[in-house]
Amino acid sequence: MSAEFKVEKTVDYKGLFCPMPIVKVSKDIKDIEVGQVLEMLADDPGSKPDMQAWSKHTGNELLDMQEEGGVFKFYVRRAS
């Protein structure tokens, strides 16, 4: 998937387990403006389905998800 968006802010939550990446990302998303994109790095194996569920419930759009060597990269656009 090509990255057709500009990353406003990057946060690195490698080494953290559930629920911390989600708890932290829910705060981080408020640090950017509506429409801007947050990049989040995590290596918790649960973070992939968790980020999808979080996106579904909060409305923040999960634009892209990449995995490389056990590290996930999530790109979330702030909805409101």
Place this chain on the structure above:
Amino acid sequence: MAEERKKRLALVASKGSLDEAYSPLILATTAAAMGWEVGIFFTFFGFDIISKKRMHALKVAPIANPAFPEPIPAVPVKVPNIIGTIPGMTHIATAFMKSWMGRANLPTVPEFVEMAQEMGVRLFACAMTMGVMGVKEEDLIDGCEFVGATTFLDYAADADVSLYM
């Protein structure tokens, strides 16, 4: 567009051992992160989670807990459960558990409770337990709501998810 009703999670936290304190705190903070309304009703030994003093000293007992200790690299052999009767074993088991949690960068119970409060999680303290166990309002952390079962059920009646822990 009409404001969409927020989902609601209603939890009952009835246990005060270190491992069992984490489950309601993890679910509560996660649900809050998902934009849900969250309320936890603390009752009986669950009070230790919101007790100013005891929240810092929750323990896990290896006795009568056949799952403990986990066969982890640090403890490669399964320790017979009877060892748990030896004085000091609860202290040791607690130290083990805290070290695993620390290694996983999991917040402590007081840190978790503070985080939950910052995220808007409502902490309901069971008024009946206070009477039965002799707990005073000042024994509990600030921000608790002192309510009876009726108030909690009224809150839980509108919940999308309710769990007893």
